[in-house]
Amino acid sequence: MKQQQKIKVALADDHVLLRNGLASVVDGFGEYVVLFQADNGKHFQQQIRAYGEPDIVLMDINMPEMDGYQTAQWLKEHYPLVMVIALSMYDSENAIIKMFKAGAKGYILKDSEPAELKRSLDSVRQKGFYYSELVTGRLIHTINKLGEANAPKKELNSLNDREIEFLRYACTEMTYKEIADKMFLSPRTIDGYRDALFEKLELKTRVGLVMYAIKNGIVTV
Amino acid sequence: MKQQQKIKVALADDHVLLRNGLASVVDGFGEYVVLFQADNGKHFQQQIRAYGEPDIVLMDINMPEMDGYQTAQWLKEHYPLVMVIALSMYDSENAIIKMFKAGAKGYILKDSEPAELKRSLDSVRQKGFYYSELVTGRLIHTINKLGEANAPKKELNSLNDREIEFLRYACTEMTYKEIADKMFLSPRTIDGYRDALFEKLELKTRVGLVMYAIKNGIVTV
């Protein structure tokens, strides 16, 4: 009887060990039960067809094949009642915003305590969202930026393939000239990529680019 | 009957979710049972006194209070029969060497598949060690370095507090001059720190320092 009242949770994360940890903790809460697990977005789509709709999904952002943004977006369109809580390794303002734009109802870090995980599940179930201090703080920062006069074309950045390729090289000990060679571009163009990223990511130095790339899973450390 | 023949495994890791994942996977193997879990080295010392000696310990390297190096070292002295498998977030040559020097019998990454975790447990149990390709590759690199003529005083680096503090600042967008101010030192001295690190870590650029710091848990991303 009580069994049927349990909240169904699905997990999407390519790190098997961590996913198992989530599963055992979620099951341990009692009111929640793990309906199924997936390695990535593609796998998740198959699983949801096989097992049916969960109430809540704990969704990793950085996954192979199909990442958390895409999967959350897909869920929003095809299963609008399913609530997504984003799971991230790092505290990244951009990731937070992109996941909420993709329909996520909460955002927690992978090194959270089980208590916070439970808070997020409870909150999403009861109130439909979970806004931690982390999230609130980042969102306030974004709001403040929107108020600035010099914010003409903030299309809410998503980097293109070339920029991402550049970012990966920027995380090595190569000079920009060497990166230019690797990418078959002029050093000037690389200069342009860098400056464009500085602008849209609000950074000033190459170290800033490196930290950004790591926090956003663009490079795997 | 069979129960008593199970290999006793202990876990030391401050990330609760991942630790739970390890526990459920290890228990799931059948031949292994998790004897106890600990948040850090200090906690681990208490637990081993309370629960007795495990056969194998899965030991995280970066923990608060007392880290994996220290804890492995302590185990080597006080419980020499306990076999340690180092658990690391990243693939870092230095971390591997330091853990093996502290007596570890194996080294695996936290995003390993359960199959590899099992391989490492089986191997350590049966052969007393687990040398993956990852480990072997890194060790060969080290061996090769030892053969070089220009390797006079390779004391096998451990960074001092000042260097670590500097490294943390190096992972920000501060210039070296600004770092010098923060650390109440001359820019020249900072220059020296940087060059010393370049030398002993075999790096050439600040980006290299940043990547090193991250891979070794000196900065938390």
Add this chain to the structure above:
DNA sequence: AAACAAGAGGGTGAAAACACCCATCCAAAT
């Protein structure tokens, strides 16, 4: 057809990062 945005790239100069030199002080080891 004209306007416009995006991608590639040139030039210049200042600032930061890197390389290699050296001196001093102080504490610990021989």
Add this chain to the structure above:
DNA sequence: ATTTGGATGGGTGTTTTCACCCTCTTGTTT
């Protein structure tokens, strides 16, 4: 008592990075 070695920091010069200027395509929009 002298030497060694670490931590600190000065000088000088080159290379890389960063900032801000600009042109010229090409493709799309209007």
